[in-house]
Amino acid sequence: MELALSPEDAAFRDEVRAFIQDNYPAEMRVANPETDLSKEHMLLWHRILHKKGWIAPLWPKEYGGPGWSITRRFIFEQETTRAGTLPPLAFSVTMVGPVIYTFGNDAQKQKFLPRILSGEDWWCQGYSEPGSGSDLATVRTKAVRDGDHYIVNGHKTWTTLAQHADWIFCLVRTDPAAKPQSGISFLLIDMKSPGVTVRPIITIDGSHEVNDVFLENVRVPVENLIGEENKGWTYAKFLLGNERTSMAGIGRSTRYIERLKKIVKAEIPEDDPAHLEFIRDIARVELDVLALEATELRVVAQMARGIDPGPAASLFKIRGTEVFQNITELTHRAIGNYGLALREHPVSANHFMPGPDYGHTASEKYLNSRKLSIYGGSNEIQRNIIAKAVLGL
Amino acid sequence: MDIQFTEEQELLRSSVQRLLRDQYDLDARRRIVASEEGFSRKHWAAFAELGLLAAPFAEDVGGLGGGPLSTMIIMQEFGRHLVVEPFVETVVVAGGLIEQAGSEEQKQALIPDIVAGTKLWALAWAEKGSRFDLATVTTTARRDGDDAGYLLTGEKTAVLAAPWADHLIVSARTSGHRHDRGGVSLFVVDRRVANLDLQSFKTIDGRRAAEISLRGVRGQLLGKEGEGVAALEACRDRAIGALCAEIVGAIGELNAATLEYSKTRKQFGTTIGSFQVLQHRMVDMFIAHQEALSLMQHLSLSLGASDAGVSRLASGAKSKIGYSGKFVADQAVQLHGGMGMTDELNVGHYFKRISSINIQLGDPAYHVLRYAQLDAAA
Secondary structure: OOOOOOHHHHHHHHHHHHHHHHHOOHHHOOOOHHHHOOHHHHHHHHHHHHHHOOOOOOOOHHHOOOOOOHHHHHHHHHHHHHOOOOOOOHHHHHHHHHHHHHHOOHHHHHHHHHHHHHOOOOEEEEOOEOOEOOOHHHOOOEEEEEOOEEEEEEEEOOOOOHHHOOEEEEEEEOOOOOOHHHHEEEEEEEOOOOOEEEEEEEEOOOOEEEEEEEEEEEEEEHHHEEOOOOOHHHHHHHHHHOOHHHHHOHHHHHHHHHHHHHHHHHHOOOOOHHHHHHHHHHHHHHHHHHHHHHHHHHHHHHHHOOOOOOOHHHHHHHHHHHHHHHHHHHHHHHOHHHHHEOOOOOOOOOOOOOOOHHHOOHHHHHHHHHHHHOOOOOHHHHHHHHHHHOOOO | OOOOOOHHHHHHHHHHHHHHHHHOOHHHHHHHHHOOOOOOHHHHHHHHHOOOOOOOOOHHHOOOOOHHHHHHHHHHHHHHHOOOOOHHHHHHHHHHHHHHHOOHHHHHHHHHHHHOOOOOEEEEOOOOOOOOOOOOOOOEEEEOOOOOEEEEEEEEEEEEOHHHOOEEEEEEEOOOOOOOOOOEEEEEEEOOOOOEEEEEEEEOOOOEEEEEEEEEEEEEEEOOOOEHHHHHHHHHHHHHHHHHHHHHHHHHHHHHHHHHHHHHOEEOOEEHHHOHHHHHHHHHHHHHHHHHHHHHHHHHHHHHOOOOOHHHHHHHHHHHHHHHHHHHHHHHHHHHHHHHHEOOOHHHHHHHHHHHHOOOOOOHHHHHHHHHHHHHHO
16 A cells, blocks of 8 residues: 655655665675674664665754655655665664754754764663553652762663663653652663663563663763753653654564465465465455554644644554564464474574574564563553543543 | 362372472573473483373383373473473373384383383474374385385474484375375384484474484384374374363463462552453453363363264364463463563463464364364264
C-alpha cells in the first residue's frame, strides 16, 4: 500500500530507494544485525546518512535536520525499513537529540547536537529502574546538589546497548518531598565518570542487548541539567511521544512475511496439510499488517494536514508488536525440527547450526521478540492509555 | 477420574522431589548446562541409584513395573526442575522400544545397562524434509552378508541427546518409497563407530542435539523388518505421555512464580496482582493448568491400560497441553515484565523448555490434525 504521492514526493522516494541500494554497507548484511555487529559496524550506515544530511529526519534544519515534510519523513522511514537497513541509534537521534534542541540551552546544543549527528557520541537511556518499570514516575535515583555538581546515586536497568555508550540521559529525583511527577529532573551523564558501572543482562535468546547501570556518588556538573530542575517529567513525556508512527514496524513485518513465505515454500511441500494451514495463517497476519498500514497512512495523512493523532502511538505499539511476535512464531514453527537449535552468543562461525541458513536466527528472533509487548510501556499499559484517553473510561 | 496414587507411587514422587530439591536447583542446573558435556553423569547415577531408570520397565526385564504412571510422576518433577538429562530419550523412548519390539536376547542384553545408568541412548528418526512424519524416511538399510547385520546409509536430523548417547536407534528404509508406511525398520547402532559423523549443536532449552550422517554403518535389526513405523508410533505415544507430564510440571511452577510475583511486585502504589486484567489472565493460566493436569492423567492411565484409541488421545494431549503450555509460558514472561526476559530468572527457562517440547515429536498443530484425521478414519 502506498501514499498518494505528488510527483516531487515520488521522485524523492525514488532518490531514497536508489541511495540505499547504492550505499548501504554490505558488511552490515549479517544474519542478525541487532546482535551480530560491532559498534563500529553499526555506525557505518549512520556515518553515511550523516554525510548525506539524512541522519536526523525529525530535526529542524537549523540543528542539522533535512527539513522534510511529515510525508517525506514517512517515505524515508518506509523505504529504509522496507530495505532492512539498521536504523540509526534511536536513543541518540530520535530521543535525546530533540529533547536537547527543544529544552536545552545554547551551550548544550552546541556541545551535544553535532556529536549526535556525526555518531561520535553514543547515547543510552536511563529511565527504567528495578522498582520503576511501567510506573516510571516513581524513579528513585537521587541527584543531590553539591556546589556546581549533582551527586547521583541509583540503579538504572534494561539500559539498551549501554555497553557502547558515551553518555546516558537519566531521569533523577531532585525533590524527594514533591509528588512523584514533580520532583524529577533530566540529567545528562558522561559514562566515563567515576562511579558509573555497567553490568550486562543476558536475555533468553542468549544475547547481550540490555544492562544494569549503577551510579555511585557520580559527580555531574550542573551544566548537564536539561531545562529546569524538577521539570524532567515534562521532557520525559515529550521524548516518549516522539516515536509516534514508527512503532508499527510495517516495513520490518512486511520483510519478515516475505521471508516466511519463502521458508514455508522451501520447507513444507504443498501436499502436506500443514502447508494450507501455514498459508492461511500467513494470509491472516498479512491482513493484520495491511490494516495496520492503512491506519498508519491515514494517521500520517491527518498529521500532514495538521491534525493531532492523539494516542495513535499506543495503537501502533500494541498491534505492531503483536503482529511481529506472531510472525516470528510462525517462522519458528515453519522450520520444524530445526527450531530446536539456538545460535550461541557471541556469534562465531565455529559453532555449527543445523539446517538451511534462512532458519538460523528463527529461534533467537522468536525468543527475543517476547520483549516487544513488555518494553516501551507494556501492552497492558498502552491499552490503559487508550481506555482513558480515547474511550474516556 | 482423579488418580488415587498408591503408597509406592507417592513414595516415588517424594523421593524424586527430595533428590531434585537437594541437588537440582536453578544454579546447579546452570552449572550442568554450562559444563563441557552439557549434562551430569553424577546426577544420572543418582537417578539410577534411586531406581528412576528402572521404574517404568516390566519386572521380567529388570524393571520395577511402574509403567506410564511412574513415568508421569517422574517427568512432572523433572519438568518442575528443568532436568536436562536424557530420561525421555534413554528410558522412555529407546528403553520402551527395546522392551516393546526387541527380541528376548536384545532385552536381556540392552535393558540392564539402561537401568544401571551405564548406557545412554537417543532415537534418530527425523530427516531433512520429514518434518513430523515418522514414515518419511530415505535413509537406507541393506543386508550385509548372511548374518543379522545391515549397513545403514543416510542423514538424520535434530537428534536430541545424540552427543551424549552410547547407542542410537535409527529408522531406515528396507523397502518401499520415501513416504511409505511399510518398509521402515529400526536398527540399533553404536554411536561411536568410524563411519558415523555427528555434528553437535545446542538447543533452545540448553540441551544438546546433533545432525548425523551414516555411511555404511552396521546396524542390528530391532523388531520386525518393515514394521518400524507402527513401533515408532507406539513409542511416540509413550514419549508424549512423558513430555506432557513435563509440561504440566513446568506450568505448575510458572503459575506459582507468576502468582507470587503479582502479589509482591508493586507499581502505581499497589501490587500488580490487584489489577483486574492481570487477575483474569492468571485465572486463565490456572484453568489451563487444571485442564492440562487432567488430560495428562487421563493419557497416562490410558497408556497403562493400552486402551484402543490411545494413539489418538496422545495426539490430542500433545496438542492441547502444548497450547496450554505455550499460553502459560507467554503470559508468565509477560507478567514478569523485563525480568521474564532474563537468563537469570527461571521463568524464561521454562518458556524455552516448553517451546522445545512443542517441537519434539510433532508440534501442537500437527497433532491436532492427526487427532482429527484418526477420528475420521475410525
